[in-house]
Amino acid sequence: xxxxxxxxxxxxxxxxxxxxxxxxxxxxxLGDDPSERLAIPNVIVTIEAILRQPRRVMFQLRQPGAGxxxxxxxxxxxxxxxxYGVVAGxxxxxxxxxxxxxxxxxxxxxxxxxxLPSLYIFTCLGGSQARLVEVSGLLAGLLMLMTIxxxxxxxxxxIFSQSTESLAWMGTLHLIFWFIATCFGLRFLETGFSxxxxxxxxxxxxxxVIFMLVALQMTTALRPILGTSKTFLPTEKKFFIAHxxxxxxxxxxxxxxxxx
Amino acid sequence: MGALDELSxxxxxxxxSGEPEKIVAWTGQWxxxxxxxxxVVIIVGAGFYGAAMGWxxxxxxxxxxxxxFPLIILLTTTANxxxxxxxxxLLGLNIPxxxxxxxxxxxxxxxxAILGAFSPLLAFLxxxxxxxxxxxxxxxxxxxxxxxxxxxxxxAGVTGNVRLFQLLSRLAGRRVVACRVLFxxxxxxxxxxxxLSWILRPFIGSPSLPVEFFRATALHGNFYENVFxxxxxxxxxxx
Amino acid sequence: xxxxxxxxxxxxRDRQPVRxxxxxxxxxxxxxxxxxxxxxxxxxxxxxxxxxxxIGAGVYGVVMGSxxxxxxxxxxxxxxxxxxxxTTLGNxxxxxxxxxLLGINLTxxQSLAAVLMSFAIASxxxxxxxxxxxFVVWNTxxxxxxxxxxxxxxxxxxxxxxxxxxxxGVVGNAHLLPLLSEWARSTATARKVLFxxxxxxxxxxxxICWVLRPFIWDPSRPVEFIGREYFHxxxxxTVFEAARRLIFQ
Numbered sequence: 001x002x003x004x005x006x007x008x009x010x011x012x013x014x015x016x017x018x019x020x021x022x023x024x025x026x027x028x029x030l031g032d033d034p035s036e037r038l039a040i041p042n043v044i045v046t047i048e049a050i051l052r053q054p055r056r057v058m059f060q061l062r063q064p065g066a067g068x069x070x071x072x073x074x075x076x077x078x079x080x081x082x083x084y085g086v087v088a089g090x091x092x093x094x095x096x097x098x099x100x101x102x103x104x105x106x107x108x109x110x111x112x113x114x115x116l117p118s119l120y121i122f123t124c125l126g127g128s129q130a131r132l133v134e135v136s137g138l139l140a141g142l143l144m145l146m147t148i149x150x151x152x153x154x155x156x157x158x159i160f161s162q163s164t165e166s167l168a169w170m171g172t173l174h175l176i177f178w179f180i181a182t183c184f185g186l187r188f189l190e191t192g193f194s195x196x197x198x199x200x201x202x203x204x205x206x207x208x209v210i211f212m213l214v215a216l217q218m219t220t221a222l223r224p225i226l227g228t229s230k231t232f233l234p235t236e237k238k239f240f241i242a243h244x245x246x247x248x249x250x251x252x253x254x255x256x257x258x259x260x
Numbered sequence: 261m262g263a264l265d266e267l268s269x270x271x272x273x274x275x276x277s278g279e280p281e282k283i284v285a286w287t288g289q290w291x292x293x294x295x296x297x298x299x300v301v302i303i304v305g306a307g308f309y310g311a312a313m314g315w316x317x318x319x320x321x322x323x324x325x326x327x328x329f330p331l332i333i334l335l336t337t338t339a340n341x342x343x344x345x346x347x348x349x350l351l352g353l354n355i356p357x358x359x360x361x362x363x364x365x366x367x368x369x370x371x372x373a374i375l376g377a378f379s380p381l382l383a384f385l386x387x388x389x390x391x392x393x394x395x396x397x398x399x400x401x402x403x404x405x406x407x408x409x410x411x412x413x414x415x416a417g418v419t420g421n422v423r424l425f426q427l428l429s430r431l432a433g434r435r436v437v438a439c440r441v442l443f444x445x446x447x448x449x450x451x452x453x454x455x456l457s458w459i460l461r462p463f464i465g466s467p468s469l470p471v472e473f474f475r476a477t478a479l480h481g482n483f484y485e486n487v488f489x490x491x492x493x494x495x496x497x498x499x
Numbered sequence: 500x501x502x503x504x505x506x507x508x509x510x511x512r513d514r515q516p517v518r519x520x521x522x523x524x525x526x527x528x529x530x531x532x533x534x535x536x537x538x539x540x541x542x543x544x545x546x547x548x549x550x551x552x553x554i555g556a557g558v559y560g561v562v563m564g565s566x567x568x569x570x571x572x573x574x575x576x577x578x579x580x581x582x583x584x585x586t587t588l589g590n591x592x593x594x595x596x597x598x599x600l601l602g603i604n605l606t607x608x609q610s611l612a613a614v615l616m617s618f619a620i621a622s623x624x625x626x627x628x629x630x631x632x633x634f635v636v637w638n639t640x641x642x643x644x645x646x647x648x649x650x651x652x653x654x655x656x657x658x659x660x661x662x663x664x665x666x667x668g669v670v671g672n673a674h675l676l677p678l679l680s681e682w683a684r685s686t687a688t689a690r691k692v693l694f695x696x697x698x699x700x701x702x703x704x705x706x707i708c709w710v711l712r713p714f715i716w717d718p719s720r721p722v723e724f725i726g727r728e729y730f731h732x733x734x735x736x737t738v739f740e741a742a743r744r745l746i747f748q
Contacts, residue, residue: 052349114630121627124526125620125670131523149350152343156452159339163459164482184350206666210631221638237640239655 030059030195039063043072050145050188058192061137070133073140074109080147081105087154091161091170092228099232103222108147111218112139115211122203123193130196138192142185149181167226168248174226182212216240272301275370278423280430287355287362287427295362298369299334305369305376306330310463312382313409316392317465324473328460333368336453337361340445347444352437353428363427364445371420378412392467406464421446458483519543522551522623530681537612545612548619549584555622556580558629563660563714566636570722571715578711578724583618586704587611590696597695602688603679613678614696621671628663635659648718657715672697709734 031037036056040046046069049056060069085101120135130138160173186208193204219225220240222233238246271294274282286294307326314325344364345357355363385408389401421442428438457463459478465471519525519536525547528536536544556579564575594614595607605613639656647653672693679689708714709732711725 051346052354114634117627117630118624121526121623124523125624125674127527127529129527149343149346152346155339156343156448156455159452159455159459160482163455163479164485165480166482166485169482169485203670210628214631214634217634217638221634237638237652239638239652242651 030055030062040069040072043076046072046144047076047148050141051148054141054188054191055195057141058138058195061134061141061192066133066137070137070140073137073144077108077140077143077147078105080144080151081108084147084150084154084157087158087161088174088225090158091226092224094228096224096228100225103225107218107222108143108215111211111215112143114214115139115207118210119204119207122207123196123198126193126201126203127199128193128196130193134192134196138189141192142182142189145188146178146181146185149184150177153177153181170226171244171247178215182215186211271297272369272373275366275423276373278426280426283366283423283427284430287359287366287431290358290362295365298365301369301376302333302365302372303330305372305374305379306333307376308379309372309375309382309412312379312386313463314465315383316386316389316405317467318471321462321465321471324471325463328463328473330372332453332456332460333372335456336449337364337368340364340448340452343448344445347448348441351440351444352434353432353441355431359431363424363431364449366427367420367424369420370423371416374416374419375412378416382409382412392465409464454483458486519547525551526620526623530677533616533678534681537609537616541608541612545608545615548612548615551619552583552615552622553580555619555624555626556583559622559625559632559663560714562629562633562636565633566639566656567642567716568722571713574722574724575714578714580622582704582707582711583622585707586700587614587618589703589707590614590699593699594696597699598692601691601695602685603683603692605682610696613675614700616678617671617675619671620674621667624667624670625663628667632660632663642716653716660715705734709737 033055035053036059038056040049040057040060046057050073057069060066081104082101085104086097088104089096089098089100116136116139119139120132123130123135157174157177161170164170190201190204193201198204217240220238220243223229223243224234306329310325310327310329311322313329314321314323341357341361341364345360348355348360385405389405392402424445425438425442428441429435432438432441459474461475461478462469462472469475519540557576560579561572561576563579564571564573588611591607591611591614595605595610598605598610635656640652676686676689676693679692680686683689683692713720
């Protein structure tokens with residue numbers, strides 16, 4: 001007779017150990033991967049890291065001494081926007097070769113500065129635990145990623161600059177490049193905030209719209225970026241939609257007078 | 261395998277057949293000799309095809325097109341190299357600059373090899389066609405030759421990109437990532453390549469225009485403006 | 500009448516809540532923490548909110564009025580927070596009565612603190628958006644003889660300013676609702692109370708803004724803090740007359 005079924009166990013069975021939480025069960029925390037904990041010593045490594053290891057940049061922005069990293073990212077943003085400005089300035093040549101780089105670099109920094117307070121507030125309201133330094137760092141990362149992508153587009157922009165005289169076309173092309181670059185930059189920013197325990201991203205999405213509008217308006221406030229002008233800055237104030245409308249109207253009138 | 265064994269014309273057949281392990285290894289290891297071989301294949305293959313293209317107009321046009329066709333390929337690859345290298349990791353394929361550059365160059369090598377292989381066929385077709393002149397009403401012949409060239413170039417391009425997609429799938433481990441990266445690279449290369457082709461026109465030539473390396477209006481206007489205006493004029497005729 | 504919950508046991512008050520030390524702590528606070536502050540640190544909370552309203556809405560008001568001139572900037576910088584605080588105080592008694600009647604057992608002080616909190620959050624948003632608004636105002640063509648109320652540039656600026664105020668208001672109220680739900684343990688009850696408070700605040704606030712106008716510009720008057728004729732008529736009378744003229748024209 002088999003007594004195993006009759007005799008109840010006197011000691012409870014020890015349950016199997018609970019397996020560790022796998023990566024697929026949720027997002028990994030920043031710093032889980034040892035490669036993310038490596039410090040970023042210089043701007044070259046920063047550029048490579050933001051393209052290939054963005055989590056490393058996000059992790060380092062939370063560490064003491066993140067100010068140096070932020071300064072490096074801003075420096076790269078300024079340099080890259082100056083270079084792209086030179087390429088954009090080759091369309092008109094002359095004084096635009098120095099005026100456009102200055103305008104693009106300064107305009108970008110001012111746009112970011114204008115939008116930084118609202119970014120911090122909206123992310124706080126969304127429940128994010130990111131401090132002001134980290135928020136500033138993520139914004140600097142957005143600027144850096146945006147501007148290095150613009151450098152990637154620079155050869156294409158230059159080729160088109162040399163082979164067309166159409167202001168509207170070149171303006172549209174630069175806007176398309178800027179839009180694509182900004183999308184990647186905003187994706188970096190959003191990913192950064194997703195690791196800061198934010199409960200809601202509604203405020204961030206509103207901020208994205210504000211940032212895009214401010215940047216677009218800045219191009220009009222600092223015009224001309226393409227084309228020439230007697231003064232460095234415009235004497236007349238305009239909103240960007242009115243300015244674009246005037247440019248297209250002027251183009252249509254010019255083509256009508258040519259066809260007569 | 262020794263260094264000399266690695267570098268041989270057989271390498272081109274390996275590229276064409278798409279042997280994944282070897283190609284992945286080649287993209288991962290930079291070799292100046294391999295790079296030189298690839299550039300030579302592009303120059304020779306696309307050059308011969310360009311010569312066949314331009315020969316219908318004039319032997320001088322053949323020479324010009326033989327120079328311009330490889331130039332477009334090399335300029336497009338080089339000008340977009342930085343952008344393509346940045347887009348790859350941003351879209352999920354974490355490869356360094358050299359590897360992305362090698363991958364794209366290899367796809368163009370495959371396309372150029374196919375074009376070079378078809379160049380005798382194109383030359384034969386043109387040899388059988390009436391010569392291009394304003395007097396000869398050769399519209400159907402012109403259209404047929406044009407369409408044949410488009411078909412050959414399309415076939416070469418598609419084959420090159422299929423092999424590139426297979427390579428990217430291997431590197432990324434996921435077809436979705438490979439698709440994204442290929443699409444982004446294609447969009448950038450097509451965008452720039454169209455404009456470079458516009459600047460460097462003509463390739464076949466026109467009987468009513470002289471044989472020139474560049475047209476006088478090469479740097480006036482661009483490909484997309486031209487397409488836009490053509491569309492506007494097309495739709496305006498219905499108003 | 501819906502059942503009224505009593506305040507929680509003193510056990511909540513034994514544990515000291517997180518200190519209201521900074522703006523970040525305030526903005527990130529979850530409804531449970533806000534409730535604890537309302538119970539344990541009411542005076543701190545009210546003072547913090549009042550100061551935040553004065554600074555946040557004040558800066559926004561300065562930027563609003565700066566298009567007209569420096570004096571208008573100063574006046575609007577005073578009037579905007581004043582409108583908020585007067586609305587809160589003016590409706591304090593009413594809001595304090597409506598809350599328990601509709602099912603949330605808040606005292607007068609607690610309801611005042613809750614409304615102040617939502618206005619404080621709105622004011623913080625306004626303050627944070629002030630640089631953006633400054634940029635909009637800076638880009639608007641300056642006041643000239645040709646500028647009219649119907650000018651599109653003025654319209655864009657006006658719409659932007661109003662849009663940001665609406666956004667801030669939505670954010671403030673969106674943060675008030677979870678707090679009321681936490682207190683009432685019922686989202687439906689919280690919605691009722693919020694709607695009632697909103698209706699009352701909007702009603703009184705519209706008239707206070709009418710009395711305190713202009714905030715941006717009055718083309719028929721020089722810059723002044725408040726004119727005598729602003730005490731004649733009301734916001735709703737004017738809206739009613741305008742609607743009547745439009746419909747029966």
